[in-house]
Structure formats: structure tokens, C-alpha cells
Amino acid sequence: MTRQAALPISVRQLTKRYGSLTVLDAIDLDVRSGEFLTLLGPSGSGKTTLLMMLAGFVRPDCGIIRFGDADVVRLEPHKRDVGMVFQNYALFPHMDVAANIAFPLKLRGVGKAETAERVEQALELVKLGGYGARRVDQLSGGQRQRIALARAIVFEPRILLMDEPLSALDKQLREHMQIELRQLHERLGMTTVYVTHDQREALTMSDRIAVIDHGRIQQLDAPHVIYDRPAGRFVAEFIGESTFVTVDVTEDDCRFGDVSLILGETPARLGQHELMIRPERLSILDGKQSPDINVLPATVRASIYQGDSILVQTLLADGTAVSVRASASVKPPAAGEPIRLGLRAADTYLLPDGAGRA
Amino acid sequence: MNWLRQPATPTQITHGKRLWLYVISGLVMLFLILPTLIVIPMSFSESQYLEFPPREWSLRWYKNYFGSTSWMLATATSFKAGFLTMILSTLVGTMAAYGLHTARMRFSGLVFSILLTPIVVPIILVGIGVFYVYVKLGLVNTMAGIVLAHSMLAIPLVVMVVSSALKSYDMNQERVARSLGASRTYAFFFVTLPQIRFSVISGAVLSFLTSFDEVIVSLFISGGENSTLTRNMFAALRDQIDPTIAAISTLVVVLTSILLAISQIFGKNSALPD
Amino acid sequence: MTVIAAPNAEGLRRDAAVERLQLFALGGPAVLLVIVTMIVPVGWLFWLSFLNDAGEFSLEHYRRMLVQPSYGRAFSLTFEVSFLTTAICIVLGYPLAYVLSQLPRRAANICMIAVMLPFWTSLLVRTYAWLVLLHRQGVINTWGIKLGLWEAPLPLVHNLNGTLIGMVHIMLPFLILPVYSSMRAIDRDYLKAAANLGASPTRAFWLVFLPLSLPGLLAGSLIVFILCLGFYVTPAVLGGGKVTMVANRIATDIELFFNWGAASSLGVVLFVLTGLILYAASRLVRLDRLLGGGSH
Numbered sequence: 001m002t003r004q005a006a007l008p009i010s011v012r013q014l015t016k017r018y019g020s021l022t023v024l025d026a027i028d029l030d031v032r033s034g035e036f037l038t039l040l041g042p043s044g045s046g047k048t049t050l051l052m053m054l055a056g057f058v059r060p061d062c063g064i065i066r067f068g069d070a071d072v073v074r075l076e077p078h079k080r081d082v083g084m085v086f087q088n089y090a091l092f093p094h095m096d097v098a099a100n101i102a103f104p105l106k107l108r109g110v111g112k113a114e115t116a117e118r119v120e121q122a123l124e125l126v127k128l129g130g131y132g133a134r135r136v137d138q139l140s141g142g143q144r145q146r147i148a149l150a151r152a153i154v155f156e157p158r159i160l161l162m163d164e165p166l167s168a169l170d171k172q173l174r175e176h177m178q179i180e181l182r183q184l185h186e187r188l189g190m191t192t193v194y195v196t197h198d199q200r201e202a203l204t205m206s207d208r209i210a211v212i213d214h215g216r217i218q219q220l221d222a223p224h225v226i227y228d229r230p231a232g233r234f235v236a237e238f239i240g241e242s243t244f245v246t247v248d249v250t251e252d253d254c255r256f257g258d259v260s261l262i263l264g265e266t267p268a269r270l271g272q273h274e275l276m277i278r279p280e281r282l283s284i285l286d287g288k289q290s291p292d293i294n295v296l297p298a299t300v301r302a303s304i305y306q307g308d309s310i311l312v313q314t315l316l317a318d319g320t321a322v323s324v325r326a327s328a329s330v331k332p333p334a335a336g337e338p339i340r341l342g343l344r345a346a347d348t349y350l351l352p353d354g355a356g357r358a
Numbered sequence: 359m360n361w362l363r364q365p366a367t368p369t370q371i372t373h374g375k376r377l378w379l380y381v382i383s384g385l386v387m388l389f390l391i392l393p394t395l396i397v398i399p400m401s402f403s404e405s406q407y408l409e410f411p412p413r414e415w416s417l418r419w420y421k422n423y424f425g426s427t428s429w430m431l432a433t434a435t436s437f438k439a440g441f442l443t444m445i446l447s448t449l450v451g452t453m454a455a456y457g458l459h460t461a462r463m464r465f466s467g468l469v470f471s472i473l474l475t476p477i478v479v480p481i482i483l484v485g486i487g488v489f490y491v492y493v494k495l496g497l498v499n500t501m502a503g504i505v506l507a508h509s510m511l512a513i514p515l516v517v518m519v520v521s522s523a524l525k526s527y528d529m530n531q532e533r534v535a536r537s538l539g540a541s542r543t544y545a546f547f548f549v550t551l552p553q554i555r556f557s558v559i560s561g562a563v564l565s566f567l568t569s570f571d572e573v574i575v576s577l578f579i580s581g582g583e584n585s586t587l588t589r590n591m592f593a594a595l596r597d598q599i600d601p602t603i604a605a606i607s608t609l610v611v612v613l614t615s616i617l618l619a620i621s622q623i624f625g626k627n628s629a630l631p632d
Numbered sequence: 633m634t635v636i637a638a639p640n641a642e643g644l645r646r647d648a649a650v651e652r653l654q655l656f657a658l659g660g661p662a663v664l665l666v667i668v669t670m671i672v673p674v675g676w677l678f679w680l681s682f683l684n685d686a687g688e689f690s691l692e693h694y695r696r697m698l699v700q701p702s703y704g705r706a707f708s709l710t711f712e713v714s715f716l717t718t719a720i721c722i723v724l725g726y727p728l729a730y731v732l733s734q735l736p737r738r739a740a741n742i743c744m745i746a747v748m749l750p751f752w753t754s755l756l757v758r759t760y761a762w763l764v765l766l767h768r769q770g771v772i773n774t775w776g777i778k779l780g781l782w783e784a785p786l787p788l789v790h791n792l793n794g795t796l797i798g799m800v801h802i803m804l805p806f807l808i809l810p811v812y813s814s815m816r817a818i819d820r821d822y823l824k825a826a827a828n829l830g831a832s833p834t835r836a837f838w839l840v841f842l843p844l845s846l847p848g849l850l851a852g853s854l855i856v857f858i859l860c861l862g863f864y865v866t867p868a869v870l871g872g873g874k875v876t877m878v879a880n881r882i883a884t885d886i887e888l889f890f891n892w893g894a895a896s897s898l899g900v901v902l903f904v905l906t907g908l909i910l911y912a913a914s915r916l917v918r919l920d921r922l923l924g925g926g927s928h
Contacts, residue, residue, distance in 0.1 A: 056537075057536075059647060061645075073644070074647055078537070078540055078541050078542075082537060083538075084533075086530045090530040090533070107539040148534075152537075155538070155539070161537075367833070368820050368821075368827060369823050369824075379727055379731055383727055386724045386727070387728065387743065387746040389804075391746045391750065393758065393801065394749065396764070397764060407769055409771075450665060453662065454659035454662035454663070457655045457657070457658030461655035465656075473666055475670060478906065479903060480899065481862055482862060482878075483882070483899035483900075483902065484670060484674065485883075486899065487670075487673030488670075488673050489886070490676060490680075491669075507669050510665055510669040513666060567752070571756065574865065574879075578886075591756050592756060592865065592869075595763065595869050596868065599763060599764065607760055607761065610753075610757050611754075
């Protein structure tokens with residue numbers, strides 16, 4: 001399979017309403033040529049609707065979708081030339097594997113010999129060489145997934161759309177496939193739009209992630225930016241675990257109750273702010289002090305043995321509950337015991353203003 | 359009889375204690391099948407009084423049936439009507455079921471109930487109503503008239519069977535086909551239809567039988583050289599017990615069984631696990 | 633920004649309308665056929681039922697139904713026969729469905745042939761079979777006398793008995809199928825729980841199993857009753873002219889007297905009664921289940 005010039009996608013003011021329910025609220029989105037972009041959001045956020053609009057199965061009320069320079073918004077699905085992989089694979093059970101993959105080639109009038117060759121190439125690409133004669137019901141879930149992918153890319157579309165393609169697989173296989181899909185993307189270079197509700201999957205695979213909620217894009221950024229510097233409380237809570245405490249920023253200090261904190265960055269504005277704490281960035285301090293580590297006093301509520309680690313549930317001074325992992329090799333702290341939690345200055349992040357819950 | 363002491367249900371009642379239940383069930387099953395089956399040996403009787411078991415065997419009544427012009431004409435009419443009804447109602451019924459399933463409009467429910475009305479309206483009312491209208495249209499005693507009326511009776515069955523198949527069919531199959539470059543029509547014929555074909559075939563078998571077995575409407579609107587088999591059988595039944603009817607009944611039972619077996623075999627083949 | 637998007641809203645709406653219309657048009661031929669051969673004729677009859685012989689509007693035909701006792705008798709007989717048929721079907725069908733639902737799948741499927749075979753056999757053929765079995769020189773009378781069970785031939789057919797036997801035989805599968813499938817759906821753990829809580833097998837049946845199977849039984853009884861109301865062939869053949877149900881009366885009015893108004897008004901009342909019963913029942917059971925149960 002040859003590497004083709006991928007097409008960029010540009011979406012403007014895409015809107016869909018069902019009665020009083022707004023599914024997509026004037027979405028603007030640019031997917032760069034050859035990029036792997038993930039639409040991430042809870043169910044009902046509008047991410048699947050957006051994908052279905054790109055494929056042409058849902059018609060927007062208004063708005064523009066461009067593939068390259070062409071406006072495709074009124075084009076029928078079969079004229080859009082996009083590969084699509086569905087959640088349940090949607091392999092045709094009345095055809096064998098080779099016929100499934102040959103389907104788009106047949107529709108494009110590709111000759112017999114070339115079809116056979118390209119089918120086999122596609123099978124090789126998804127590491128299922130020689131599976132052409134199998135029946136669909138003889139395949140495992142992971143194999144079906146790969147065949148669905150092979151079928152979607154065999155006609156060399158310049159855009160690939162995927163709707164939660166891994167959600168039906170078990171955890172181990174899913175993690176394996178994530179890496180494989182990512183590698184395949186690097187080889188083929190198609191512009192890829194991927195829908196998932198699994199934040200870890202999005203973080204693992206994407207060049208950029210668009211977090212969607214209530215029909216709006218809440219943040220569009222590279223994975224590490226989304227994780228470390230969420231644009232608002234929704235993104236912060238949806239991706240990873242987080243706890244928020246209110247801090248008071250004065251001209252020369254940042255106070256959390258009685259404790260003075262050193263921040264990684266000085267906020268633009270004085271006054272009250274929400275400090276995001278990722279629990280995995282907290283450590284249990286054992287006496288050593290370091291100038292760039294903030295110390296948060298807390299009280300232990302319970303210690304829970306979990307094999308590889310101990311989960312220590314604590315309450316901060318203002319009553320906020322935070323759970324911290326401790327190594328299983330240390331003696332677990334007893335309930336009621338005071339404890340000191342460390343938070344590096346570089347790990348402090350104040351939520352930006354005005355980007356609250358949508 | 360160790361079996362009798364074994365528990366029959368999770369409540370630990372033994373088979374022995376509810377033997378009476380099995381006896382009743384067995385008798386009811388005999389009640390259900392015997393009457394139809396008993397006609398078969400009787401149709402091979404020599405006597406013109408129907409006896410069981412027959413004292414002498416012969417093919418007399420079959421010869422009588424196959425030798426009679428009016429019975430043959432009626433049989434041909436019934437087959438023709440059944441066949442045409444099957445084609446017409448399967449075609450328009452499948453189209454309607456697919457359209458209603460994919461359109462999901464506000465009026466879909468209303469249209470669906472219009473298509474199902476022939477099941478709820480008492481058939482005698484349909485019979486005289488169709489008769490009344492056909493008199494005005496000049497369709498009485500015509501093949502077209504019979505086929506149209508029978509198709510109307512068969513449409514609800516086709517629509518129900520095909521709709522329920524579409525309900526369990528994964529529409530993503532059609533979507534994926536379209537994303538791969540197939541038009542909607544192509545996707546329907548090469549992806550959807552092959553997967554719901556069993557339901558379409560059983561819808562077709564049902565419509566054939568609906569027409570072939572239909573009595574009441576045919577009684578009013580078929581006649582002359584377009585009399586259906588059922589109409590003639592019914593007329594013969596009201597007058598006397600003609601053993602020829604036993605021969606015809608046997609043939610009808612055999613035909614029905616073959617048709618059902620066919621739709622069963624198709625069912626086995628299309629029962630793909632997915 | 634909104635300015636860019638506005639121009640294509642109209643076009644998109646038109647595309648959507650065109651697509652919906654195309655799909656909707658697929659239903660057109662079927663709807664047209666049902667309207668022409670069903671809605672129009674029945675509507676016409678409805679109209680006729682309100683006209684007298686001079687073609688003026690009148691309630692004459694409905695009034696006659698109240699005045700002439702023969703019409704009243706037809707209706708009461710229809711309801712009596714339908715009710716008896718339904719009751720007998722429940723008594724015979726429920727135990728069989730119960731036993732079948734507890735058999736292993738494979739065995740149950742084989743036994744189901746006994747239910748499905750008559751279900752698929754032509755109604756006329758089955759009615760004929762009963763005529764052969766029940767008439768004076770029929771199989772049952774000959775064998776009864778031969779075995780010395782009774783001396784003179786019993787009047788089994790050409791009366792209400794024959795009609796009932798034939799109708800029960802025809803309707804029984806319609807009862808058994810929905811009851812059977814609702815029983816299959818009952819989780820056996822309920823019975824285990826009942827036994828565990830101290831219910832005897834009999835009480836577990838009455839207190840747990842029977843109530844759980846009631847929706848299926850109700851659906852089955854309803855479809856049997858409704859179908860019985862419109863019966864024509866079986867009473868005509870096995871009743872031998874002595875059992876005049878409403879449908880038979882309608883046919884007579886047309887065949888012998890060509891009285892469209894009278895026949896139509898009877899048909900309209902029968903239809904309205906059927907509709908009312910269905911409506912009342914739809915508040916008790918889900919009707920789609922009822923139709924689904926009858927179609928296979």
C-alpha cells in the first residue's frame with residue numbers, strides 16, 4: 001500500500017438539533033492532513049454524531065464540512081471516499097474475509113488480479129495474511145477488528161473514520177491493538193478521526209484530542225496538554241482523577257488555609273482560584289524537606305492493602321478527601337494518624353477562569 | 359420406573375405425582391394432530407362412505423379429482439392466485455417494511471398501523487366490502503381481483519415478518535457498505551437482502567398459503583372459471599361429504615408440509631451466528 | 633461566523649426532505665393497495681349502513697338490530713361460542729404449554745410439531761376432517777357403537793357441539809404459542825426461591841408460576857376470543873345451518889337478500905365490538921406481543 005497525500009478536514013459551524021435538544025452546537029474543527037485526532041467525550045456528548053456527519057450518515061442542520069478544498073456536506077456517503085470502522089465491526093456475515101475486503105474494490109471496478117493482490121496486501125498489513133478464505137464467524141473479536149480495518153483502508157481512502165473500534169475487545173487485547181493501530185497510522189499516514197469514551201485510549205493514540213461535551217469542543221490539544229493543563233473543570237474531571245481545593249492568591253503568596261504554597265506559574269489575577277491536584281502526583285513525606293515541594297498536612301482515614309500498593313485515604317485541612325498511593329513495603333499509617341503530603345511546585349495547576357462546567 | 363420418583367421441577371415435585379398432567383398433555387396433542395392425519399388413509403378408501411380403517415384401498419378419489427375439469431381448473435386458479443399474490447405482497451410488503459424501518463418519520467407509526475388493519479378487521483366485513491367495490495369496478499370473478507384482495511390480506515404478515523428481521527438486523531452493515539462506496543440500492547440488494555432473506559422467504563411462503571387457503575373473500579369475489587379451490591371445496595362441503603375432498607385435503611397437507619420444510623431449510627442456512 | 637453556515641441550511645433541509653420522501657415512497661404501493669381493497673370498501677359499507685332503501689340517511693338498520701330478536705340471538709350466540717371456545721382452549725392449552733415449557737429444548741421443539749402442524753394446515757381441510765370424524769356414520773360414531781360405548785349415533789355435528797369442537801381445534805395453537813413462549817421466559821430461580829421459602833410445589837405454582845405466566849395467557853385468550861368473533865367457515869360447515877353466528881348472518885343477508893345495509897350494519901357493529909375489546913385489552917397487555925405470538 002502506497003503512502004498517499006492525506007486530506008485535511010475542516011469543519012465550520014456544524015450544528016444539529018433534535019427539537020429542543022442541541023446535539024452539536026456550531027462546531028468548528030480543523031483536522032490536519034495526516035493527523036490522528038480523537039474525539040473524546042461521555043456518551044451523549046455529540047462525538048459520534050460528529051463522526052457520522054463526517055461519514056455522511058447524519059445530516060447537519062447547517063454548517064460546512066470540507067475534505068481538502070471540496071465541500072462535502074451535501075455529498076452522499078458513498079461518494080465521500082472515506083474509510084470507516086464501526087464499533088461492532090459490521091463485517092458482512094454472508095461473505096468470506098476476502099470478499100469483505102474486496103467489496104470496495106469491486107465497487108470501484110478494480111480488476112480481478114489486482115483485487116486479489118490488494119486484498120492480500122491489506123491482510124498482510126493487519127497481520128492476517130492467508131485468512132482470505134475464512135468465514136467471518138470463524139474469526140475472534142480481535143481478528144474481526146483487523147479485517148474491518150483492512151476493508152476500510154484497502155481502497156486507499158485519504159480519510160479514515162473510526163467509531164469506538166476497540167470497545168468490544170477485552171482489556172489486554174485493546175491495549176495491544178491501540179499500539180498496533182497507532183503504528184499502522186504512522187505507516188499509512190491517513191487523516192484519522194477516532195471516537196472513544198476511553199480517556200486512556202485517547203491519550204495513548206492521538207496526536208491531538210478534542211474533548212467534547214454537550215455538543216461543544218471543550219478543549220482541543222495534544223494529550224499531555226489536555227492532561228496537565230485542562231481548560232476547565234469538566235476536562236480535568238473527565239480525564240484522569242483530580243481533586244480541587246480553593247486557594248487564595250495574594251501579591252506575594254498563595255494560601256491554602258494556613259499553608260503557604262509555591263506555585264509553578266504565577267496566575268494573571270489575584271484572589272480565589274481552584275487548584276487541581278492529581279492524586280498520583282502527591283507523595284507521602286517522611287521527614288525530608290525540599291524547597292520546591294509544598295507540604296499539605298492531612299489526617300489518615302483508612303489504609304487499604306491492594307497488593308502492589310497501599311491506598312491511603314486522607315482528609316486535607318479543609319476537609320477535602322484525597323487518596324494517595326504508598327509503597328506496599330512501608331508500614332501502612334493507622335487511621336487518625338497525622339500525615340504530610342508533598343506536592344511539587346511544578347505539579348501545581350490553577351484552573352483558568354471562566355472555563356467552568358459547561 | 360425409577361424415573362417417576364425423580365423431581366420434575368425445582369420445587370421437587372416428582373414425575374410420578376404429576377403423571378396426570380402428562381396424560382392430559384398427550385391427549386391434547388393427539389386431539390391436535392389426529393384429525394388431520396386420519397383424513398390421509400381415508401382418502402385411499404374404495405368406499406364412498408368414509409370409513410376408518412378403510413376396508414379396501416384404491417386411488418378412486420384421486421382419479422376422480424385429477425379427472426375432473428372443474429377441480430383441475432379451480433386448482434390451477436388457486437396456484438396462479440397464490441403465486442401472483444406471493445410475488446405482489448412480498449414485493450410491496452418488503453419495500454414498505456424497509457422504508458418504514460429506515461425513514462423513522464413521525465407518520466411511520468400511522469402507516470404501519472394502516473398496513474396491519476387487515477388483521478383486525480373481521481374478514482367477513484372485508485369480504486362483502488371488497489365484493490361491493492369489485493362489482494362497481496368490474497373485478498368480480500377476475501384473477502386480478504383475487505390477487506389484489508389476497509395480497510392485501512398477506513401484506514400485514516410480510517410487513518411483520520420483514521420488520522422484525524430488520525429490527526434485529528444491524529443497520530451498520532448497510533452504513534459500512536455505503537461508506538465503502540455502495541449506493542443505498544446496491545447496499546440493500548447485496549448486503550441487507552442476503553441477510554434478511556430467510557424472513558423474506560417465510561413472508562413469501564406465508565403469503566402463498568394465505569392466498570391458497572383463503573375461503574371467505576374468495577367465496578364472494580371468485581367464481582366462474584376463476585373459482586378458487588377453496589371456494590369449490592366449501593361449496594362441496596356444505597352439500598355432502600364427498601370423499602374427493604379427502605384426496606384434495608391430503609394433497610393440500612402434503613403441499614403445506616413441503617412449503618414449510620423449504621422455509622425451514624432456508625432458515626437453517628441463513629442462521630449465521632452474528 | 634454564523635454567516636458562513638446559513639446559506640446551506642435550506643439545501644440541507646431539502647436533501648433531508650427528499651431522502652425521507654424517497655424512503656417513505658417505498659411504502660406507497662402497499663398502503664395504496666390496503667386503502668383500495670380494505671379501507672375504501674369497509675368505509676363504503678360503513679356509509680351504506682346509514683342509508684335506507686330509498687338512499688336517505690337513516691338508522692333503520694341499527695334499529696332493526698335492536699328490534700328483531702334474530703339479530704340479538706346471532707350476537708349472543710357469537711359471544712357465547714367465542715367465550716366457550718376460549719375457555720376450553722385455556723383448559724386444554726395451558727397444561728400442554730406448561731409441560732412443553734419444562735421439557736428440554738430439543739424435545740419441546742419436536743412436540744411443538746403437534747401444535748404447528750394444525751396451525752399451518754388449511755382451515756377448510758381441518759373443518760372437513762372434523763366433519764368426517766363427527767358425522768352420524770363418521771369414525772367416532774362407528775367406533776363408539778362397534779365398541780359398545782353407545783348404541784345410537786350421537787349427534788356430534790351439524791349443531792353447536794360440532795362447531796365448538798372444530799373451533800377449539802383451530803384456535804388451540806393460537807393460545808398455546810404465546811402461553812408457551814411466556815412460560816419459557818420465566819426464570820426457574822423464582823421457583824427455587826419459592827421452594828426455599830417454604831412453598832409446596834402446588835403453592836409455588838399458584839402463587840409464583842401462574843401469575844408470571846398470566847400476561848401470555850391473557851394475550852393468547854384475547855387473540856382466540858377476537859378471532860372467534862369473526863368465524864364463518866366452521867360454524868357454516870360444522871353447524872350445518874343451525875349455528876348462525878354474526879358472520880354467517882352477514883353472509884346470508886348478502887347471498888339471499890342482497891341487503892347491503894343490513895349486512896353492513898352488522899359488520900360495523902362486529903368491527904366496533906372487536907375494536908373496543910382490543911382497546912380495553914391493550915390497557916392490560918401489550919398488543920405487539922399478541923400479534924407477534926400469533927404470527928409464527
